[in-house]
Amino acid sequence: MTDSARTRRPDAEPAPTRRWRGDRASAAWLIAPAMIVLAIVIGYPIVSAIIQSFSQDRIFNEQTGFFEEGGFAGLQNYWGWLMQDCGNGINSCPRGTAGSQFWQAIGVTFFLTGVTVVIEVLLGFWIAVIMGRNIWGRGLLRAAVLVPWAIPTAVTAKLWAFIFAPQGIVNSITGLDTQWTTGTWELLTAVIIADVWKTTPFVALLILAGLQMIPKDVYDAAKMDGATRWQQFTKVTLPLVKPALLVAILFRLLDALRMYDLPAIMQGNTSGPATTMSMLVTATIREGQFANASALSTIVFLIIFACAFLMVKGLGVNAVEQAQPNRRKVGAGKTKKGTSADTSSTKAVVMAREDSGGK
Incomplete structure (x- = not known):
């Protein structure tokens, strides 16, 4: 049996x-x-x-009076954008047309993205630290911070366009006669200020969620080992909040690369010093060049995808891989007193102890 x-x-x-x-x-x-x-x-x-994007736009036949299909174009549309070729060779697009603004739009987009993301992350981290403290009126502070983020972007753009108008509040307070909505650097500065004002609360809330996941015992242990506030920040807070910080940076990076409504409304048109890639796509569609617009939108998509891929592969995956084993250890590994063993927290305390010279 x-x-x-x-x-x-x-x-x-x-x-x-x-x-x-x-x-x-x-x-x-x-x-x-x-x-x-x-x-x-x-x-x-x-x-x-x-x-x-691999086809030609419809061509108007003067003899028949009808539009005819253009046929297969291959990489001609992509070549036209990258080389600013409007049919007469490289850099043959007339000044002021959509084709002549391609590289300018890419430069403006990356400039706005880099400046706004850096400022928003720094300010958002500072605001998140303040909101995370046990202070009076903390709930009211968090609700007030959300107000700029809750306002629609179109309303925000009109509000800041009024503030930066020639007879607006900024010129009235400073006594300047600056044309904020027409000059190149003036307009870019106004767009950056408006975007930072609106989006920083969103970044702050994402970082605040990561800060609240850090156990208070970690800071108590670091204090007992003689770590200063700066050592606690660099060796405890930053390593443990890194996953949430990278998520906030990734979200803002993808959103800023697609920026359209804020600069378009503040600039007043789709052709100017603050023209972004998304604005250029819209301008091309309005001209009826749908194949060229499809090629440009594909280029924008590939640029955004490449930035997100490099961001996740270079930074995000490492942070997630470091965080996942620690989370499993928190649930499975128990000490003799019944408390959880968090490897990342222990490493942070040890690093703070080594920097402070503790034994």
């Missing part, structure tokens, strides 16, 4: 394996509707734009 049971036991499939397969099948059925909707709403427009 025992021998027969031993021979049948290896043939039986373990229960955890069957349960895992069942859970995977159930998960596939549950996410299938969402994936279908995403494929229709997001996937189809992307594929259609890529296909259309």
Whole structure:
């Protein structure tokens, strides 16, 4: 009886394996509707734009009086944007046209992205630290910080355009006669200030969520080891809040690279010193050049995808991989007194102790 049971036991499939397969099948059925909707709403427009980018725009036939299909264009549309070729060679696009503003729009987009993201992360971190303290009126402070983020972007743009108007508040207070909405650097400065005012609260809330996940015992242990406030910040706070910080940077990076409504409303048109890549796509569509607009939107998509890929691969994945094992250890590893063992917190305290010269 025992021998027969031993021979049948290896043939039986373990229960955890069957349960895992069942859970995977159930998960596939549950996410299938969402994936279908995403494929229709997001996937189809992307594929259609890529296909259309390899075709020519419709040409007006003066003899028949009708528009005719342009046919296959290959990489001509991409070449025209990258080389600013409007049909007569490299850099042949007339000044002021959409084709002549391609590289300027890329430079403006990256400049606005770099400056705004850096300022918003620094200010957001500072505001998050203040909101994380146990002070009177903390709830009211958090609600007040959300007000700029809750205001629609179009309203924010009109508000700051009024503030930076020639007879606006800024010139009235400073006594200057600066044309904030027409000059190159003046307009870029106004857009940066408006974007920082609106988006910094969002970054602060993301970082605040990461700060609240840090156990208070870690700071108490660092204080007992003689760590200064600066050592606590650099060796405890920054390493443990890094995943949330990278998420905030990634979100703002992707959002800033697609900036459109704020500079478009403050500038008043789609051709000017603050023209971004998204504004250039819209201007090309308004001119009826749908194939060229599809090629430009594909270039913008590839640029944003490359930035996100480099950001996640270079920084984000390492932070997530470091955080995941520690989270598992917090739930599984227990000390003799019944407390959780967080490896990252322990390393942070040890580093702070070494810098402070503690034994």
